[in-house]
Amino acid sequence: ARIDKGGHRHFMAKEIAEQPTVLADAISRYLPAGADDIVLPEAIDFTAIDRLTMVACGTAFYACNVAKYWFEQLARLPVEIDVASEFRYREPPVPKGTAALFVSQSGETADTLAALRYCAGKADRILSVVNVPESSISRESDLALPIHAGVEIGVASTKAFTCQLLVLALLALEAARQRGEITAGELQDRLEDVRALPGLLNQALTIGDPVERLSRDLAEARDILFLGRGAMYPLALEGALKLKEISYIHAEGYASGELKHGPIALVDDHVPVIVMAPRDALFEKTISNMQEVMARGGRILLVSDAKGIKSAGDGVWRTIQMPDVSAFLAPILYAIPAQLLAYHTAVAKGTDVDQPRNLAKSVTVE
Ligand code: G6P
Numbered sequence: 474a475r476i477d478k479g480g481h482r483h484f485m486a487k488e489i490a491e492q493p494t495v496l497a498d499a500i501s502r503y504l505p506a507g508a509d510d511i512v513l514p515e516a517i518d519f520t521a522i523d524r525l526t527m528v529a530c531g532t533a534f535y536a537c538n539v540a541k542y543w544f545e546q547l548a549r550l551p552v553e554i555d556v557a558s559e560f561r562y563r564e565p566p567v568p569k570g571t572a573a574l575f576v577s578q579s580g581e582t583a584d585t586l587a588a589l590r591y592c593a594g595k596a597d598r599i600l601s602v603v604n605v606p607e608s609s610i611s612r613e614s615d616l617a618l619p620i621h622a623g624v625e626i627g628v629a630s631t632k633a634f635t636c637q638l639l640v641l642a643l644l645a646l647e648a649a650r651q652r653g654e655i656t657a658g659e660l661q662d663r664l665e666d667v668r669a670l671p672g673l674l675n676q677a678l679t680i681g682d683p684v685e686r687l688s689r690d691l692a693e694a695r696d697i698l699f700l701g702r703g704a705m706y707p708l709a710l711e712g713a714l715k716l717k718e719i720s721y722i723h724a725e726g727y728a729s730g731e732l733k734h735g736p737i738a739l740v741d742d743h744v745p746v747i748v749m750a751p752r753d754a755l756f757e758k759t760i761s762n763m764q765e766v767m768a769r770g771g772r773i774l775l776v777s778d779a780k781g782i783k784s785a786g787d788g789v790w791r792t793i794q795m796p797d798v799s800a801f802l803a804p805i806l807y808a809i810p811a812q813l814l815a816y817h818t819a820v821a822k823g824t825d826v827d828q829p830r831n832l833a834k835s836v837t838v839e
Pocket residue numbers: 530531532533576577578579580581582585628629630832833834835836
């Protein structure tokens with residue numbers, strides 16, 4: 474079928490907007506209506522595995538970064554992550570009991586494929602999370618988990634990222650169940666969270682208009698910092714990546730707690746600091762990081778829920794209010810502001826959003 478922009482100005486806008494529908498479809502594949510269990514295309518025994526090594530490039534690598542928190546916290550499974558271009562050449566030991574997991578939208582990224590081939594014969598299991606089922610990475614895996622995102626045209630990955638996160642979240646829950654790290658009741662609560670996700674994504678998309686307005690100011694900036702803690706730290710990295718890819722504004726993502734170890738030196742009233750922080754157990758610590766920025770004249774853009782925005786108080790430059798969401802799934806929901814901020818800033822700058830300069834959708838050569 475011919476793929477068109479469906480009335481949107483860019484494929485990226487369409488792909489952002491279709492996330493509630495696409496995620497609902499992906500959820501129905503892994504959590505069919507009425508089922509109490511996660512349904513995988515094929516069984517995998519997580520009790521036979523002691524550690525997980527996750528390897529990817531670009532946005533898929535940031536999905537691995539989020540998943541590390543899930544596998545460690547929910548399933549108590551130690552996780553190692555690396556970008557494929559480092560992993561393949563550092564030739565790391567792959568001890569017995571290792572499952573290696575490769576995440577790739579295209580399934581053809583040269584470095585990721587080479588990392589997979591390095592692990593073949595060494596790791597107990599080769600798993601992959603891919604969008605293209607007939608791709609090389611998919612075919613060369615023991616178990617390939619499709620993300621069901623549909624064709625993604627925009628070079629900057631959006632719906633593939635949230636679908637990768639969804640599949641990884643479900644895989645982490647399945648690992649937690651098998652390893653006896655989650656009670657049946659807790660598991661059902663988490664699965665309820667997952668089922669509620671498309672509705673929350675729909676609500677989150679209503680921030681489009683306010684984001685468009687404030688992006689006109691962001692478009693004036695030369696540098697922008699993104700901060701986050703815990704599983705929101707990779708979202709800060711992804712927000713910065715998206716923004717630099719399509720708006721060409723220099724952006725860096727940092728763990729909020731690392732602010733004082735370097736990036737605070739950049740802060741003045743010309744550098745917007747975007748804080749991705751739902752009100753969670755670590756929120757108070759993030760408030761003190763924001764105060765450090767504001768004390769130096771820095772402009773904070775706080776992306777949080779109503780309670781978080783209220784407790785942050787005055788002095789914050791701008792806010793984006795998000796729906797309440799469980800800490801577990803916040804990284805999926807907060808992908809929406811990360812994507813929309815990059816998109817509207819790029820549109821304000823007049824760049825080629827779907828075909829940013831120097832970038833390719835799929836990097837199949839070294
Ligand atoms: C390129 C694309 C990114 C993508 C990365 C990894 O850099 O521009 O959007 O995240 O490759 O691609 P993959 O297909 O392996 O997910």
